[in-house]
Amino acid sequence: MAEAMLVRPDRKFVEEIIAAGGGDLKKCMQCANCSVVCELSDGHPFPRKEMIWAQWGLKDRLVSDPDVWMCHQCNDCSKRCPRGARPGDMLAAVRRLTVDHYAVPRFMTRVANRASWLPVAFLLPIVLLGVALLVRDPIGRALGFGTDPAFYASFFPHWLIIGLYGFFSALAFIAAVIGVVRFWRAMRRSDAAAGIYAAVNGIPASIVGAVKDIVTHYRFGFCGAQKPRRLAHLAVFYGFAALFVVTSWAVVDLYVMPLMGVASRYPFDFLYPAKILANVGGAVLVFGAVKVMVDRKRAQGPGAVGGTSFDWIFVWMLLGVAVTGFAVEIFRFTVGPEPAAGLRTAAYATYFVHLVLVFQLLIYLPYSKFAHVLYRTVAMVYAEHTGRHRPVRRLQPQGSQLRLPGVTPATR
Ligand code: SF4
Numbered sequence: 084m085a086e087a088m089l090v091r092p093d094r095k096f097v098e099e100i101i102a103a104g105g106g107d108l109k110k111c112m113q114c115a116n117c118s119v120v121c122e123l124s125d126g127h128p129f130p131r132k133e134m135i136w137a138q139w140g141l142k143d144r145l146v147s148d149p150d151v152w153m154c155h156q157c158n159d160c161s162k163r164c165p166r167g168a169r170p171g172d173m174l175a176a177v178r179r180l181t182v183d184h185y186a187v188p189r190f191m192t193r194v195a196n197r198a199s200w201l202p203v204a205f206l207l208p209i210v211l212l213g214v215a216l217l218v219r220d221p222i223g224r225a226l227g228f229g230t231d232p233a234f235y236a237s238f239f240p241h242w243l244i245i246g247l248y249g250f251f252s253a254l255a256f257i258a259a260v261i262g263v264v265r266f267w268r269a270m271r272r273s274d275a276a277a278g279i280y281a282a283v284n285g286i287p288a289s290i291v292g293a294v295k296d297i298v299t300h301y302r303f304g305f306c307g308a309q310k311p312r313r314l315a316h317l318a319v320f321y322g323f324a325a326l327f328v329v330t331s332w333a334v335v336d337l338y339v340m341p342l343m344g345v346a347s348r349y350p351f352d353f354l355y356p357a358k359i360l361a362n363v364g365g366a367v368l369v370f371g372a373v374k375v376m377v378d379r380k381r382a383q384g385p386g387a388v389g390g391t392s393f394d395w396i397f398v399w400m401l402l403g404v405a406v407t408g409f410a411v412e413i414f415r416f417t418v419g420p421e422p423a424a425g426l427r428t429a430a431y432a433t434y435f436v437h438l439v440l441v442f443q444l445l446i447y448l449p450y451s452k453f454a455h456v457l458y459r460t461v462a463m464v465y466a467e468h469t470g471r472h473r474p475v476r477r478l479q480p481q482g483s484q485l486r487l488p489g490v491t492p493a494t495r
């Protein structure tokens with residue numbers, strides 16, 4: 084006789100999933116259509132089991148479930164669900180709540196993601212950077228920093244940017260590490276309790292496997308209903324990566340090269356390799372962010388991915404960083420060494436907005452959709468480590484002819 088199991092539903096968590104975008108989860112009747120459709124399930128009850136866990140409010144199971152992070156929200160399952168329960172959206176809601184659950188301090192997720200808190204989210208960096216500007220000169224003198232003649236640095240000095248951004252990035256990094264370590268431990272604890280934990284691959288090999296997957300966005304190749312999302316996501320990923328490389332390059336050029344006796348080339352000329360990379364990266368990021376928005380707006384019907392404020396705020400933020408970055412550059416190359424006062428003010432105001440957006444992106448990293456990069460990576464490493472998603476590698480991308488004999492995508 085089967086062992087009795089006591090289920091303690093967390094009704095508050097069910098309400099939270101519904102509020103986070105999983106509003107149709109109660110329609111699920113456990114028919115398993117979604118598990119048959121999902122290219123990642125490979126015979127396992129995914130995402131059907133997550134649907135019943137969500138209906139029962141089994142929070143501990145869901146926030147420690149790596150499978151939730153294997154899903155890339157293609158919404159093929161939502162398209163084929165006969166009840167309109169939208170399992171793809173339910174999983175997206177759980178991912179958001181997982182970030183909330185492990186965030187330190189938790190209230191920051193509210194500030195970073197809720198449309199109603201947006202003014203506060205903006206106000207924080209504006210006040211902080213504004214105060215930094217007010218105390219710029221006395222602190223600069225006290226620390227022995229001279230005035231930098233470079234156009235933007237004479238307004239917001241490099242030492243101030245490095246100090247402020249370095250300090251707050253370090254705080255965000257520590258918060259992010261605490262969050263993902265707690266997540267890793269929860270996944271391991273959950274599998275150990277279920278008696279299925281097994282270390283199949285070492286951590287270094289697992290990291291290599293996960294990184295290969297990320298750089299190619301391998302899983303996106305299986306999308307049916309939302310196939311164009313792969314290109315948009317790849318563009319956002321590589322555009323942002325290019326800008327990150329250029330920022331690091333600039334810091335090294337400004338502060339490390341002079342220590343080695345090499346003169347700094349900053350601010351970079353238009354045709355300097357780092358500047359070319361920055362412009363290409365910025366253009367790719369703009370393309371990716373706009374494509375994400377257009378795809379979301381255009382998509383209609385059961386397989387559509389509309390997104391919540393959690394998704395939209397992040398993509399607007401990325402676009403804002405790229406567009407203001409270009410505006411700052413245009414000012415720099417066109418105003419000349421002695422610009423009119425009005426032009427100078429416009430350039431500095433644009434630069435200030437750019438700094439606020441970059442600051443926001445960094446300090447809200449562990450709390451916003453940006454945190455997905457970290458949680459998904461950790462879940463993928465865990466999946467490689469435990470041999471969890473090996474079967475997916477045997478599948479063929481959407482459009483391939485190598486499918487189950489006699490079964491077409493239309494009849495699956
Ligand atoms: S989510 Fe839809 S397709 Fe999946 S088990 Fe529930 S009713 Fe069936």
Ligand code: SF4
Nearest residue numbers: 121154157158160171
């Ligand atoms: S959204 Fe796509 S990847 Fe995610 S569970 Fe549904 S079918 Fe699978």
